[in-house]
Amino acid sequence: xxxxxxxxxxxxxxxxxxxxxxxxxxxxxxxxxxxxxxxxxxxxxxxxxxxxxxxxxxxxxxxxxxxxxxxxxxxxxxxxxxxxxxxxxxxxxxxxxxxxxxxxxxxxxxxxxxxxxxxxxxxxxxxxxxxxxxxxxxxxxxxxxxxxxxxxxxxxxxxxxxxxxxxxxxxxxxxxxxxxxxxxxxxxxxxxxxxxxxxxxxxxxxxxxxxxxxxxxxxxxxxxxxxxxxxxxxxxxxxxxxxxxxxxxxxxxxxxxxxxxxxxxxxxxxxxxxxxxxxxxxxxxxxxxxxxxxxxxxxxxxxxxx
Numbered sequence: 001x002x003x004x005x006x007x008x009x010x011x012x013x014x015x016x017x018x019x020x021x022x023x024x025x026x027x028x029x030x031x032x033x034x035x036x037x038x039x040x041x042x043x044x045x046x047x048x049x050x051x052x053x054x055x056x057x058x059x060x061x062x063x064x065x066x067x068x069x070x071x072x073x074x075x076x077x078x079x080x081x082x083x084x085x086x087x088x089x090x091x092x093x094x095x096x097x098x099x100x101x102x103x104x105x106x107x108x109x110x111x112x113x114x115x116x117x118x119x120x121x122x123x124x125x126x127x128x129x130x131x132x133x134x135x136x137x138x139x140x141x142x143x144x145x146x147x148x149x150x151x152x153x154x155x156x157x158x159x160x161x162x163x164x165x166x167x168x169x170x171x172x173x174x175x176x177x178x179x180x181x182x183x184x185x186x187x188x189x190x191x192x193x194x195x196x197x198x199x200x201x202x203x204x205x206x207x208x209x210x211x212x213x214x215x216x217x218x219x220x221x222x223x224x225x226x227x228x229x230x231x232x233x234x235x236x237x238x239x240x241x242x243x244x245x246x247x248x249x250x251x252x253x254x255x256x257x258x259x260x261x262x263x264x265x266x267x268x269x270x271x272x273x274x275x276x277x278x279x280x281x282x283x284x285x286x287x288x289x290x291x292x293x294x295x296x297x298x299x300x301x302x303x304x305x306x
Contacts, residue, residue, distance in 0.1 A: 002027050002148070002200050002296045004223065005305070006288040007043035008035075011207070011229050011241075011263035012065055017270060018290050019043055020065035021263055023204060023225065024054075025146060028127060033057045034144060034204045040069030041076055047291055047305050051076050052084075058130065059090035060206025061141035062097050071101060078110045085112040089132070091140040092117060118142060128199070133217045135208035138240040143206055145217055148199030152189065159192045200296050203256075207263065210246040218254040222296060226250060227263035231276045235265070248281035258300055259285040 003026040008019035020037030024047070031053040033040070044051055051073055059067050070088075077086065088098060094117045102109070118132045131145040155171060165182065171192075174180050179188045201221045205214055208227060218224045229241040236243055244261060251259035259281075264273050274287050286302055288294070295301040 002202075004202065004225075004294040004296065005047055005049070006262075006290060006292045006294075007040060007047060008037050009262060009264065009288050009290050009292075011227065011265055013266055014039060015266040018264070021206075022069065024049055025202070027146075027148075029053075030055050032130075032146070035060055035066045035206065036069040036073060037065045038068040041072045043290065044073075052080060052082055054086070055084070056087045056089065056130075058132075058142075058144050059088065059094065060135075060143065060204070061091060061137055061139055062093065063139070063207065066206065067097075070098075071105070074102075074109055074113070075105075075107055078107060082109075082111045085114055087114045087116060089116045089118055089123075089130075091132075091134075091142045092119070093140060094118075131217065133213050135205055135213060136211040136240060137207045137209070141206055141208065143208065143214060143217065144204050145221075146200070146202040146204075148201070150199045151197040153194030153196050155192055156194045163187065163192065165192075202296075205242075205262075207241060209240045210242055210250060215250050215254045218250065218256055221254065221256045223258050223260060223294070223300075224251050224254065224256040225260040225262050228261040228277075229263050229265045231268065231273065231280070235267070244277050244280050248283045248285065251283045251285070257284070259283050260294070261285055261287045 005024040007022035007024055010018035010020055014020050019039045021035040022037050022040040022043060023034040025032040031049060033054055036057060095115045098115050120134060121132045123130045127149050129147045132142045135141050135143045174189055179186055202223045203218045203221045204225045205227050226247040227242050228244045228247040230236040230243050232243055261277055291305040293303050293305060
């Protein structure tokens with residue numbers, strides 16, 4: 001099961017109700033971070049997630065509320081004698097900014113830090129991919145997609161019997177090789193298994209005004225975490241942010257299963273924001289608080305770590 005842990009759900013600056021953006025994905029023992037606003041280390045501690053389990057950090061852009069928590073995270077990893085490399089990904093200028101960041105204090109990391117500067121890219125890992133795509137925020141900025149690889153269907157006993165076969169050790173060999181020969185006949189894995197199961201797709205926009213790239217990369221996503229900083233255009237003004245209605249419109253057009261309204265401006269209380277969002281948005285959505293966990297399996301389950 002995939003878990004999405006909302007460490008910080010606010011935007012611009014922290015307030016007493018919520019911290020600035022950080023989202024943790026827990027998948028098969030690995031922790032991936034999307035953004036690391038100031039205070040992310042403390043949020044990880046409260047959520048009982050060890051910084052040592054973080055293997056990859058994806059920064060959407062270099063406004064302070066999205067990356068200023070990186071230094072304390074790296075320093076703590078060093079104090080705890082981390083040896084495993086850390087991979088940091090981000091948009092144009094990431095290498096320059098991280099290099100300058102690491103020169104700003106009297107410490108040296110105890111581990112290798114690999115910095116990856118991305119445009120629109122498709123990164124392939126063991127059982128999932130991360131796609132990056134450009135968004136509109138007035139500075140170099142990216143959104144990210146977590147796409148789990150499709151899983152093969154289960155062995156189908158009816159199909160096995162139709163081929164005159166019986167379950168046995170050959171099934172493990174077939175699963176490993178994809179095809180084998182039995183009694184002079186080539187058997188492919190798909191010949192004896194059911195329909196493949198689609199892998200989970202989660203999209204995180206970071207900060208952006210409404211744009212076509214978000215809609216394109218969000219098509220039929222299981223979850224779209226879309227910034228909705230403001231409740232209306234008047235509050236938004238000239239900033240490169242989205243409103244609740246704009247995020248809902250994109251989710252509707254992209255046929256997203258579940259919309260997460262994220263990066264709420266500090267001016268709104270949770271109840272005020274929720275009340276207006278329910279009035280404005282007709283798409284299925286949630287508004288997470290800090291330390292809420294979204295578990296994605298056959299269905300969605302939202303709970304709190306507090």
